[in-house]
Amino acid sequence: MTLVNEPAITPIRLHDYRRPAWTVDTIELDVDLGIDATDITSRLTLRHGGTQTTPLRLDGEGLELLAISLDGHPLDPSHYRHEDNVLEVDGARDGSVLETRVRVKPAANTTLEGLYLSGSRETGFLLTQCEAEGFRHITFFPDRPDVLARYTVTLLADRARFPVLLAGGNPDGTGELAEGRHWARFVDTHPKPSYLFALVAGRLENIQRDYITANGRAVKLVMWSEANVIDRCHYALDALERSMRWDERTYGRNYDLDVFHVVATHDFNMGAMENKGLNIFNAKYLLADPDSSTDEEYRAVEAVVAHEYFHNWTGNRVTCRDWFQLSLKEGLTVFREQQFSADMNSPSLKRIEDVSLLRRTQFPEDAGPLAHPVRPSEYREINNFYTATVYEKGSELVRMLAGRLGQEGFRRGMDVYFERHDGSAATIEDFLSALGDANGIDLMPYLAWYAQAGTPHLHAQGEYDAARRQYTLTLSQHTRATPGQPEKVPVPIPVKLSLFDRDGRVLPLHINGHAAGTEAVVVVDMASQHVVFHDVATEPVPSLLRDFSAPVVLEYDYSPAELALLLTNDADGFNRWEAGQQLAVLAFDSLHGNAETDACKAWCDALTALFEHHAIDDALLADLLTPPGEIEFADRQSEVDPAKIHAQRQELQRHLAKRIGAPALLARYRALASHTSQSLDAESQARRRLKRRVLELLALLDADTAHALAAQQYESAVGMTDRLTALGVLVRDRAPQAAAALADFRRRYADNPLALDKWFAVQAQVPGEPALATVKSLESDPAFTLKNPNRARAVLGAFASNNPSGFHRADGEGYRWLTERLAELDALNPQIAARLATAFNGWQRLEPVRREVAHAALGELAQRQGLSRNLGEIIGNVLQ
Numbered sequence: 001m002t003l004v005n006e007p008a009i010t011p012i013r014l015h016d017y018r019r020p021a022w023t024v025d026t027i028e029l030d031v032d033l034g035i036d037a038t039d040i041t042s043r044l045t046l047r048h049g050g051t052q053t054t055p056l057r058l059d060g061e062g063l064e065l066l067a068i069s070l071d072g073h074p075l076d077p078s079h080y081r082h083e084d085n086v087l088e089v090d091g092a093r094d095g096s097v098l099e100t101r102v103r104v105k106p107a108a109n110t111t112l113e114g115l116y117l118s119g120s121r122e123t124g125f126l127l128t129q130c131e132a133e134g135f136r137h138i139t140f141f142p143d144r145p146d147v148l149a150r151y152t153v154t155l156l157a158d159r160a161r162f163p164v165l166l167a168g169g170n171p172d173g174t175g176e177l178a179e180g181r182h183w184a185r186f187v188d189t190h191p192k193p194s195y196l197f198a199l200v201a202g203r204l205e206n207i208q209r210d211y212i213t214a215n216g217r218a219v220k221l222v223m224w225s226e227a228n229v230i231d232r233c234h235y236a237l238d239a240l241e242r243s244m245r246w247d248e249r250t251y252g253r254n255y256d257l258d259v260f261h262v263v264a265t266h267d268f269n270m271g272a273m274e275n276k277g278l279n280i281f282n283a284k285y286l287l288a289d290p291d292s293s294t295d296e297e298y299r300a301v302e303a304v305v306a307h308e309y310f311h312n313w314t315g316n317r318v319t320c321r322d323w324f325q326l327s328l329k330e331g332l333t334v335f336r337e338q339q340f341s342a343d344m345n346s347p348s349l350k351r352i353e354d355v356s357l358l359r360r361t362q363f364p365e366d367a368g369p370l371a372h373p374v375r376p377s378e379y380r381e382i383n384n385f386y387t388a389t390v391y392e393k394g395s396e397l398v399r400m401l402a403g404r405l406g407q408e409g410f411r412r413g414m415d416v417y418f419e420r421h422d423g424s425a426a427t428i429e430d431f432l433s434a435l436g437d438a439n440g441i442d443l444m445p446y447l448a449w450y451a452q453a454g455t456p457h458l459h460a461q462g463e464y465d466a467a468r469r470q471y472t473l474t475l476s477q478h479t480r481a482t483p484g485q486p487e488k489v490p491v492p493i494p495v496k497l498s499l500f501d502r503d504g505r506v507l508p509l510h511i512n513g514h515a516a517g518t519e520a521v522v523v524v525d526m527a528s529q530h531v532v533f534h535d536v537a538t539e540p541v542p543s544l545l546r547d548f549s550a551p552v553v554l555e556y557d558y559s560p561a562e563l564a565l566l567l568t569n570d571a572d573g574f575n576r577w578e579a580g581q582q583l584a585v586l587a588f589d590s591l592h593g594n595a596e597t598d599a600c601k602a603w604c605d606a607l608t609a610l611f612e613h614h615a616i617d618d619a620l621l622a623d624l625l626t627p628p629g630e631i632e633f634a635d636r637q638s639e640v641d642p643a644k645i646h647a648q649r650q651e652l653q654r655h656l657a658k659r660i661g662a663p664a665l666l667a668r669y670r671a672l673a674s675h676t677s678q679s680l681d682a683e684s685q686a687r688r689r690l691k692r693r694v695l696e697l698l699a700l701l702d703a704d705t706a707h708a709l710a711a712q713q714y715e716s717a718v719g720m721t722d723r724l725t726a727l728g729v730l731v732r733d734r735a736p737q738a739a740a741a742l743a744d745f746r747r748r749y750a751d752n753p754l755a756l757d758k759w760f761a762v763q764a765q766v767p768g769e770p771a772l773a774t775v776k777s778l779e780s781d782p783a784f785t786l787k788n789p790n791r792a793r794a795v796l797g798a799f800a801s802n803n804p805s806g807f808h809r810a811d812g813e814g815y816r817w818l819t820e821r822l823a824e825l826d827a828l829n830p831q832i833a834a835r836l837a838t839a840f841n842g843w844q845r846l847e848p849v850r851r852e853v854a855h856a857a858l859g860e861l862a863q864r865q866g867l868s869r870n871l872g873e874i875i876g877n878v879l880q
């Protein structure tokens, strides 16, 4: 299948990278703000890099050129060409100053890239989004991350309509102008790439706090939002302060401007953006209060605030040479956030959460037609490469490097990295060299991880020689072919491992004549290799890939009893959970009808014992009691029937619920529900997490009782976690009490878009055939709009990506509905359309009936005229 518009778009290749012929030393921007029209005057001081004279070529898209002059002289039209998103100017020399004046139309901009309006014309505010290539929608500029310039930005606007004027950098004066207008200037002392430019203008309130950095700088931390939600910014402000202290302590990194602004908007394509000195957040990741945020959302706010703050060093001070190096900042920053969150909360719960996310989002990406390396070698639309592979797998790669170097070695390496590359644009090789040089280790073999797509499968097999008291582990790796990469090479896979005896006691390790404690790391860097353990008294049970020491799929032929042993005895929370997950997979695969298999029995027995003994933390227990999700089960099958997977997973959970028993579940629910504290401390959160799981399990056994409890929990809930849990149980089961609860929720949160998103999402996720009718009714709700990404995700995303049994109808109506919406959305916001279209990833592995109808729906969409480059690329790749 070829796309009508495909041949016109030539890919951009890593291999073709050239240093920029022209760079910019300083840029002065005067922005005259208006909702319908904003005029931008720019003065660039140009630097010519090479010896040959190359014409000056600047990027610019959708700009109306009002005036242009070079070194003070207006340019005659014969001396420049403005066409097809480039401006070519003759006669520029090293040190020349190019001045342009352009006009853009913020209110008409529905892409949420460049300068746009958030909210209504009457009360909304203006803001910018430049990563990756949004700056070219604001002014003419060499819009690439290896051009670092010093910014001076002056904002001019009507004072009544735009009382607050913000840009990145330090404040450098304000003043009045005629006719009720005013101005404000900002100077950024740090050279930065254009994607980190930002401005915000409108009616906003703030909360603020004074902060002194470890190296003594006084900084004002300011959170901005519209007036009605400013009370919900306090948690984020606290989280920001914790992040700053943590980065000082852990990496010795201090903040480097006099102000740090953070702004919340309801209209944002992504989670948040690390613009220098002026972070901009999707409100979903900044606002938090007990009445409208769940415990998970509180943790997400803390994590995203930290992530964006950490970018100030990993991304901003050291930026990326080109967009192929995106993981240099994103993978590294995700890793830093994961370390931070582990320090702030529970390390094993955080690890479980992150590995689940990786398996749910990145593994399917790596196993299908959208597979790409952490450092891609080509792309058509860079916005399509903000993926789970670049972020989440990228973070796993940094984790392996950090593990290889140890805590001190990694810190030493990071210090060298910052020292060498501060104020410049770097590559993945630079990162590996810095870490390696600081420790006298060659880390270049890890480059293969960055260059090669696909999840390696690690096959392990053990052999015990009782006579010689010797245990031999054979470890081999294999990575399947991915699009454009038929041949794969071995990569270094660190395997953290322990051995247990049959009573569940951890064994001392003797490898190659050395005592190695009870845990060792073996690096598998060949196609296959052996590790021999000596002095092993009995045939051991290996605990492999502890703490998920590498992003691979482990294949080891465990018996149910062996996994149950690890689930019961492993001291490490993560590995305990992992053994439980693997055991659940065995149980799932063995289920046929009602007969209880060995695996199912082993899983249920082990969990029931843990449930009864109160020996582990409530939150971990809740996670242990949760089998892998439907997407993870689907990922392991060659012919996927999502309806069947849903039914079978429910069946598996019903076995567990039965084994624990309704009385025990009920008693535990009551005990947990007797604590009414809404505090965010770990213990209260853990109780709510377990209470939810217990209620869900009970609903599988005794629906009437569970629904009555859920209705009561809904009524009496003081916080969103309990309220949404209850609503979810009622809605998913289509319980008689669901309608009243939905109506109440709707009324209660009529003016709270983030809470209302949950109202939409919970309904779009009702499993099975009825979901489509529900989704269609949601679409005609007056509060539904495709213009707001959060709302579009709450319906389209929740349905297509988080509700496999609802979306994958055998009649193909789910697919046809989605492709219609995608075409509509594409005309408004191509980035969001492309992202939601990834729900089709994996259609080739559907069972034949669904495969056929999915193919037809996709083919029809691909044939449409005028698809964006974003959506066109995703559909084209998915169809391969």
Ligand code: PHE
Pocket: 129, 131, 132, 270, 271, 272, 273, 274, 307, 308, 330, 386
């Ligand atoms: N750089 C942002 C982050 O990860 C993500 C982002 C990308 C936001 C592109 C907007 C546009 O923190």
Ligand code: ZN
Pocket: 307, 311, 329, 330, 333
């Ligand atoms: Zn990021």
